[in-house]
Amino acid sequence: MYDRKKLAGIATGRKEWQDEALAPSLRKSPERLRRFSTVSDAEIGVLYTPDPLSNFDYAEDLGYPGQYPYTRGVQPSMYRGRLWTMRQFAGFGSAEDTNARFKFLLSQGQTGLSTAFHFPTLMGYDSDSPRARGEVGMCGVAVDSLKDMEILFDGIPLEKVTTSMTINGPAAMIFAMYLAVAEKQGVPFQKVGGTIQNDILKEYIAQHSWIFPPEPSMRIITDILGYCADYVPRWNTISISGYHIREAGSTAVQELAFTIADGIAYVQAGIDAGIPVDRFAPRLSYFFNAHMDFFEEIAKYRAARRMWARIMRERFHAKDENSWKLRFHTQTAGCTLTAQQPVNNVVRVALQALSGVLGGTQSLHTNSMDETMALPTEQAVTVALRTQQIIAEESGVANTIDPLGGSFFVEQLTNEMEEKAMEYIRKIDEMGGMVAAIKAGYPQREVADAAFHFQRLVDAGEKRIVGLNAYRSVEETPIPLLKIDDRVEKQQVARTKEVRRKRNSKRAQACLSALKEGSLDPKVNLMPLLVDAAREYVTLGEMCDTLRETMGVYTDPAMF
């Protein structure tokens, strides 16, 4: 990209600057820190110049937006055509409570929905299970059956609004219920658009909402890939997620590497299940964390696009351009928010959101300032949404595509990110792929080590966090918090019992028997059986219990 002679001149010039200008200046007043590093503790140099980019090739390494390798963005016009989707993750209490929050968010200019389920749903238990005691509606919305799903999306036209659902272990069951609601609204499956997270591998690594062991879980996932390719073509089947890996304490490189390695495992599983790669790969999407280190994050997103494009074309021989494109959702990093001086979190979120936008995200969730303490209040979530709107409408950053492309620093960081992540991927390949690596506890251990290292840096004051280990306030000003009504649990338990009483129990039982039988035959696709069961108001817990019997359960290896 650069003239070699000129680059050599720049290298010489840089050396002279270091010796003649920088060194004397540092002798007079030394640098603030012994070592400058990112939040992931990757060392950062004093100045970035073009000379290390001698092998850099514009067409090969960057290209143009909407063209291979998509480093600069997946769409030709990016935000000049359409802004990213502003999609706030929401869910608490009963289906009625969350339905009201959804409608509020849509009325405030939000453009897509994102559903947070409570822990019993995430783990495949009904609200009246003994395992659900004390948890109903606490960390998300309680969904046990189609009845709850009908209320959740009441008055929301599913042919117009796309919905993202954070659901993994029981993704297939919740997706089946969503399709049944769409059917009741008269929306054909071909027109239903949205996303299920459905990324079980990162559950084993980081988020830990699993039900079944890895192999049967992968079978359910390939069933979904095949079913959607045939019947729900607009559905994003897996949101391959680095977010939770990062929240669990990984570095940026680990987030990138393990997430792409998960993606590789899903693509391989789909191909092994006999689905041609270009039939399912275009509907895979990604989900990354927007952490505190601004440039490191931007480099991560750019590297991710380039890596995925190369992997899909060269490793998996995908022919459809849409299989090469890494589309992604971003959420700002919950783990960076502080309970101390919580209003400061608005600023953290704004910076993180800006990195997501400069990194070319397709959709974005901005955390609310109160999220280290509780689920967000309406007021807090409005500020978070407004933050995105200010970035979009006022800051000017959406006026041109990939404005940081060509920055010596950002390009070098992007290259380093790709190189280091590819090293991890090679290592995981050598271990036999991600499923084998997870069984060996490899990514789990890497993440736990990084989390421990970072905590030590914070405790030693080497990483400074405002309000926490620097600039502390004596007096804290409390902010209002959302309280979940204790009555939610009782009402939800009563509703689910009523659903079981009122439904046609013969048909419900028949669905469960069919599901059990189907699960024993790997050639059967479980999705149509689950949709049938959802229609008959078979509960989530019943579907999952049936499959627990035949597929087994996964338990935490409890390493630390």
Added chain:
Amino acid sequence: MATAKGKGLAAAPKKAARKVRILVGKPGLDGHDRGAKIIARALRDAGVEVIYTGLHQTPEMIVSAAAQEDVDGIGLSILSGAHNYLFPRIIELLREKKMGDVVLFGGGIIPDEDIPKLMKKGVDRVFTPGTPIQEIVDYVNQRIQPRK
């Protein structure tokens, strides 16, 4: 309980006969174990014998593990909002098993206003987000002794 294990070791000092044993537990369904694992490691590094339960434990599972391992203290990490049910339930079960002298402490996403209520019910200490690890290690060292 512990006396049954010894056979004529009257000369040995009873205290410091063994390391402090702490059960680090994750009750409930939430999967956030970053904090629990960091605490478990830090306590282990500080010379405490740590038993980590892993995720998704019921109160019954936690108390039965505590009894089996004969621990001196239990540290619970809860980030799901279910603390107002889980802490008191575990205390109830400990008392039923005559293990009321096991020191129970915890941390996680726990609003300030809930802390006095939990302490009144018998939780010894609640740590909130942002607590340095050393503070928790110091607390365990000072507050928790091997049970008789």
